[in-house]
Each structure stands twice: as C-alpha cells, then as structure tokens.
Amino acid sequence: DAGITQSPRYKITETGRQVTLMCHQTWSHSYMFWYRQDLGHGLRLIYYSAAADITDKGEVPDGYVVSRSKTENFPLTLESATRSQTSVYFCASGTGGIGYTFGSGTRLTVV
Amino acid sequence: GENVEQHPSTLSVQEGDSAVIKCTYSDSASNYFPWYKQELGKRPQLIIDIRSNVGEKKDQRIAVTLNKTAKHFSLHITETQPEDSAVYFCAEDYGNNRLAFGKGNQVVVIP
Numbered sequence: 001d002a003g004i005t006q007s008p009r010y011k012i013t014e015t016g017r018q019v020t021l022m023c024h025q026t027w028s029h030s031y032m033f034w035y036r037q038d039l040g041h042g043l044r045l046i047y048y049s050a051a052a053d054i055t056d057k058g059e060v061p062d063g064y065v066v067s068r069s070k071t072e073n074f075p076l077t078l079e080s081a082t083r084s085q086t087s088v089y090f091c092a093s094g095t096g097g098i099g100y101t102f103g104s105g106t107r108l109t110v111v
Numbered sequence: 112g113e114n115v116e117q118h119p120s121t122l123s124v125q126e127g128d129s130a131v132i133k134c135t136y137s138d139s140a141s142n143y144f145p146w147y148k149q150e151l152g153k154r155p156q157l158i159i160d161i162r163s164n165v166g167e168k169k170d171q172r173i174a175v176t177l178n179k180t181a182k183h184f185s186l187h188i189t190e191t192q193p194e195d196s197a198v199y200f201c202a203e204d205y206g207n208n209r210l211a212f213g214k215g216n217q218v219v220v221i222p
Contacts, residue, residue, distance in 0.1 A: 031208045042200060042214035043155070050207060058209065090154065096208045099145035099157040 003027050006091050006103035013081050013110055021076045021106045023091030031094045032074040034058075034066065036087040037105075043090065049074055081110045114138075115203055117213035125221050130188040132216045134201035137182065143204035144184050146175060149215070150197045158199075159186070191220045 004025040013019045023032065034046040045058030047066040055066050063085060065077045074093075078085055088107050094100030114137040124130045136144075145160035161168045161175045161184065168175050172191075177184040188195055198217050202210040 033209070035212075040214065043212040045209060045211070048207070048209055056207075059211075094208060097143070099147070099160050099202075099210070100208075101157070102154040104154050 004091065004093050004101055004103045006089075006106050008106060009104065011106060011108045013078075013108070015082060015110055016080050019078045019081055019108070021078075021089055021091075021108070023074045023076070023093075023103060025072055025074075025093040027093065027095075028071055029093035029095050029100075030071070031096055031100065032068065033092040033094075033100065034064070034074070034076045035090045035092065035102075036060065037090060038087050046076065046089075078108075081108075083110050086110045115201060115211050115213040117201055117216050119216065120214070121217045121219070123219045123221060124191050126191055126193060128191055130186075130191055130195070130218055130220075132186045132199055132201070132218070133183055134185070134213050135181075135183045136203045136211075138203060138205050139179075139182065141203040141205055144175070144177060145202050145204075145210070146173075146186050147200040147202065147212075148197045149200065155200060188218070191218075193220050193222055196220045 007022045033048045035043045044060050049055045049068045052071045090105045091103040092100045116135050142163035147155035148158045149155040172189045174187040198215045200212050200215045202212045
C-alpha cells in the first residue's frame, strides 16, 4: 500500500554507528509500530506509539530509540549499531481494534 | 502475557487440497486474532481476522475458526493454488492494539 512508506529499503552500516530508519504514513492512523523480523523468531515488537508524543516499549526495545512528534512519522534510531541488530525492520500503522498495515521493510546489515 | 505458537512449522500440500494451520495462545484476555500472509521478500499482509465473539469467519477460499475455551484458532485454506505458497503468521492482540505474532508457517503448494 502506498500509504505507508519506509526508507531506506536497504542499509549497510558499521558497528557503533548511529542509524535512523524512517517510516511515513498518509492515513493519519493513530497507532504506529516497529517490528523486527529474524529467522526463527518471527516478528517481534520493538516500540509502538498510540498517538503523537506517546510511545512505549515493546518486547525488544534495548538499543533502539523512537520519537513521534507528528502523527504521520515514526522514525526508529539505533544509537550504536551492533551486529545483533542486523535484521529486516517493518513499520506498521493502524487505527486500533483491527489488523494493521505494514510498510515494505528495511533490510539492515551491521558489519 | 503474550505467547503464540504455530503448528506445523512447514506444510506441503498438493494443489487443490486443503491446508490447515493451528495457533495456540496464552492470554485469555485476548479478543482479536488476525492472520497475515508473507510472500518471499514482501511485507506481511492481513488476509483474515476474527474476534472473540465469533466462532468462524470465511472469505472465499480462506476461513478462520476460534476456540476460546481451548485457546486456539486455525486458518483453513481450501482448493489450494500455487499462489497460496507463502509464510503465514497468526497473531493475538494483547492490549493497546499490540500484536504478538507466532513464528510463522511455511506453506508449499505442489503443482
């Protein structure tokens, strides 16, 4: 769906660097989420946001920071990237009470 | 708590046969259960969902059944086609619109 976009699609970064993954949605959905997908672990929630300026930790938040100053944007920052953060990252948005829509994902490699 | 298990991990079926994937969950307070389909290299996409006040829901060749007493729900795909080959994820809403996902089932439809 064109309504939720992630950038970049692919990123290679070095250990210790800060990297920010972007997520933008055009539906004005109140809820936004960041998941990581790894083989053998499925999709795990990193952080979520119920509205602008309201964020909370998910299952695996360590090493990540989020912000949501505007309803449509929900960037995810890796403060000091580690190899264990190599993964595919999916952003998602929804209105609450129903399944949400995922972005196309960002494949991040930390070397 | 949030713990969703899917069985079997891989399922191979002949084209035209039916496929059934079962998920069990632990949080008795959960009341919303979506299923997502993920094709290789693509984003997860919502295909069907069910709420706890309903026992079964159908949409063309797919259906979902829910047994709240036993805390399990199942995805049924009838008349399988090659385009049904994908990874299927079940999930439960464990509060505040957060979804906990199972680890996924690989469905392979053999032509």
